[in-house]
Amino acid sequence: MRARFWGTRGSLPVALTAAEVKHKVAQALLLAGGRSFKDQAEAETYAATLPFTTAQTFGGNTSCVELELQPPGKDAHEYILCDAGSGLRPFGNAVLARHGPKTPNVFHIFMSHPHWDHIMGFPFFTPAYIPGNRLRIYGCHSGLEEAFRRQQAPPSFPVDFDYLGADIEFIQLEPGQRYDIAGLRVTPKLQLHGGDSYGYRFERQGKVVVYSTDSEHKLDSAEETESFVRFFFGADLVIFDAMYSLADAVSVKEDWGHSSNMVGVELCQLAGARHLVLFHHEPVFKDAKIAEIEAETRRLEALTRQDAPQLTISAAYDGLEIDL
């Protein structure tokens, strides 16, 4: 199984400004120290050796993560996604580039919740406009379909949901139940968030991925902690809402519905998880800030590891791929 991150930002998409790109280029030129390159490929190979924040960026699309069970070819394929944030748009374009417009594909989309940053990519998801495609949108909110329809209703969007050409079905799931969907064993879990959100535990052939975003941890009840330890238990990959620092999450941003890198490390350590991905980055944070948080989180993991095996820590970025 492979996880591919199409959108990793929380709340609102962000883009690098011209000044920020210029700053990165200048940094790269300084680091190159007059070196010359014979072509683009050689320069890109060199760029890959530079610090991530110099040569790359954590990216700016909102939540959308693909789970790939088998690499797709040109033939019709079943795609699996978590959330329909603005990262869904480049995902859809990549699918069209791979298959062309005539191949009937199936898209299974698991929705954490219908907040705008998690549905905003859908009106720009070109495969939804193409007859022959089938979309199965899963979630535990009873008002999920209504939220999708409303964002495409006038005056918010020019194309009504009813004009979408694909065969679209909304499927309601119950938290705590286990389902077999698209080759995965799927268990949703209720999370604390304004209007509720749901995490998903995906299992297949002994591999486990947990998608747990927009989830606040109150830290006032050992039972609540233990329920998440069970949810994360033995996971190969935990995609975790680490939007704020712990101090912010329990004070000025209490009840804002998000969590911290520190709680992510603790829950993953208690659950014996192998890889923690910091996700739903605060839109205010620049690349350097996210890289700093990633480094501090790795340090925290090392400090508190004791005798347990290492927990790998990554800050998600648009384009990140993780093989399980």
Add this chain to the structure above:
Amino acid sequence: MELNAAQKNNIVVLAPRGRIDHLNADAFGKAVAPHVEACNKDGPRLLFDLSSLEYISSAGLRILMLASKRAIPAGGRIGVAAPTALVREILEISRFDLVFPVFDTVNAGLASFADPAAGH
């Protein structure tokens, strides 16, 4: 986790020992509650001596946050002192070093809190 309390002039020094995690944070909260209650503009200042604290989890830090949220608006003062290297890094990474003063030693904390000229 044990909690040792000692009063020095107008400062109560609370010294937790061992580890504070999600399983005993509640007990830690109950143990510090009466001292937090008393920490206001007329009551003693509160200094946590962390020299014997081996580890503190997010649930334990939340108790310190609640203490500060209660005492500071009431005119009290709260600080932590003498964290071990590990606990100091936890305070920094969690950004709790921005929530209350972190003194290198208990004596530095006592001196700062004893100073009547020091503001809140």
